[in-house]
Amino acid sequence: MPNSSLYFADSPQALLDRGVATLELLLDPDGSYPGPVATLWDTSMTRVPAHVSNNAAVVRAMVALPDTSRTDSHVHLGDRTAAWLQRDRGPNGLFGSAFGDLPGKPDAPVHHAHGALALAEWGLLRGRDEFVSGGAETLRSILKRWPAPGLNLVPNQMYRVIELLAVLAKAGAMSYREVDAQVESLWPLLESLEVQVSDSGMLYSQSHANFDMIGVYQSKCLAGLVALAESGSALAKSATQKIPKLQEGVLQFRPRTDLGVACLVPATLMPSGALNRARRANNRAQRRWQKAWPWPMRPAKAEFQLARLHPVWASRHGDLAYTLRRSLTLSPSSRIDSFLLELDSALWSSQLPIGFAPTTMHPSWPGAAGEDWVGGVPAPRWQGYYLRWLAGLIHSGLAPETVQLPFFSHSSPRSWQLGRFQYTMLTDAEIRVVDSTLAPNSSGITVKL
Numbered sequence: 001m002p003n004s005s006l007y008f009a010d011s012p013q014a015l016l017d018r019g020v021a022t023l024e025l026l027l028d029p030d031g032s033y034p035g036p037v038a039t040l041w042d043t044s045m046t047r048v049p050a051h052v053s054n055n056a057a058v059v060r061a062m063v064a065l066p067d068t069s070r071t072d073s074h075v076h077l078g079d080r081t082a083a084w085l086q087r088d089r090g091p092n093g094l095f096g097s098a099f100g101d102l103p104g105k106p107d108a109p110v111h112h113a114h115g116a117l118a119l120a121e122w123g124l125l126r127g128r129d130e131f132v133s134g135g136a137e138t139l140r141s142i143l144k145r146w147p148a149p150g151l152n153l154v155p156n157q158m159y160r161v162i163e164l165l166a167v168l169a170k171a172g173a174m175s176y177r178e179v180d181a182q183v184e185s186l187w188p189l190l191e192s193l194e195v196q197v198s199d200s201g202m203l204y205s206q207s208h209a210n211f212d213m214i215g216v217y218q219s220k221c222l223a224g225l226v227a228l229a230e231s232g233s234a235l236a237k238s239a240t241q242k243i244p245k246l247q248e249g250v251l252q253f254r255p256r257t258d259l260g261v262a263c264l265v266p267a268t269l270m271p272s273g274a275l276n277r278a279r280r281a282n283n284r285a286q287r288r289w290q291k292a293w294p295w296p297m298r299p300a301k302a303e304f305q306l307a308r309l310h311p312v313w314a315s316r317h318g319d320l321a322y323t324l325r326r327s328l329t330l331s332p333s334s335r336i337d338s339f340l341l342e343l344d345s346a347l348w349s350s351q352l353p354i355g356f357a358p359t360t361m362h363p364s365w366p367g368a369a370g371e372d373w374v375g376g377v378p379a380p381r382w383q384g385y386y387l388r389w390l391a392g393l394i395h396s397g398l399a400p401e402t403v404q405l406p407f408f409s410h411s412s413p414r415s416w417q418l419g420r421f422q423y424t425m426l427t428d429a430e431i432r433v434v435d436s437t438l439a440p441n442s443s444g445i446t447v448k449l
Helices: 012-026 052-064 072-088 109-126 129-145 155-170 176-192 215-229 236-253 273-289 317-327 334-349 372-376 380-395
Strands: 007-010 035-039 042-048 194-196 202-204 268-271 304-307 403-406 415-418 421-427 430-435 445-448
Touching: 012 072, 012 380, 052 072, 052 109, 052 380, 072 109, 072 129, 109 129, 109 155, 129 155, 155 176, 155 215, 176 194, 202 215, 202 236, 215 236, 215 317, 236 317, 236 334, 317 334, 317 380, 334 380, 334 403, 372 415, 372 421, 372 430
Parallel strands: 042 445
Antiparallel strands: 007 403, 035 042, 194 202, 268 304, 415 421, 421 430, 430 445
16 A cells, blocks of 8 residues: 555546646647647757647547536637647648657658547537538548558558548548448558467557557557447458457556556567567668568567567556557456556556646657656647546546545645656746756756746
């Protein structure tokens, strides 16, 4: 049991209210979310421009709220953030702010699909046909720019598009015949990227060139499968059959305490031994000749190991927990139930005073664009994932009446510490970040929200 003097009790609804209040605080007058963090690769001590996924995550968190908990202020926040997404769409239907897929890559279908998905879901919830139509137009532009079977050759990006297809069909913006035609064009490539990681479990390699499987990206794949399974698609049965296999695969990421963070999963599962050496040699050869094999090797049986890569995403685990819980309606699993209790506990215990979990709980890996201080700075995109998990937990009736939270998140609402960094809100628009390993009189850096 935790030391009771270090914790205090609070209700999940109070946490949700604090998180939404922070989102309202960070919102620009035009309805966008610029700030210090746009993606893991795009950070700045001054400001990074508004990003489509910041708004999309916030809109989807408002969608997940129970009807009984969704207040006028929540609706207003959803309307403003969705309206900005609609305005951000250019003449070609794509979002002007969808930058930062990976270093060196300007954008990707996943960000455009995320924004379109948020528009379609909010339009469906609120009866706003213009938002649903906007999402459908963006989908057509995505498929034109990244024609199947490509879609960047990344499973989580393909499944994000599949999720969008299913939502648009539910909203009546397209037929299931159209959905089936698009999914069928992606299905063979997706199946070629399935990797067996246990006797009954599989995961999706997030690249056609190797077997590295990033834990939090599996939730996007699972969300696409769940949306397809719940739809009227002819492939719904096939999607349903894959869900328990992916659930079992995710269990290979069971929480590890040796990473210094109680009950949070590490970033990547990768093959061990000779297969890993062969994978790396294959990657080197591909870079040398600047070409990639059209399909990855698919080992019938292989051993995989958890990689101690940084950072460990914290608030993003809200997306994993939310999607796993949703998948239980199609594939009940007592093992997933237990896993979810551990993930829930991790998210409760990492609570920050401004109403959400940290962005990361570890320094960035050497050479990455992300900076160590990013972990404790509020980022709307990741906060949206966290609040969506919290809203879903309340919506399902599974949220406890009270939870035990770190005492500092109650005793000092404008100051908190994460790792070696101390954070203090100087104003509603500025946070001072001080590295505690530096000289006592260090003034730190000032981050503009």
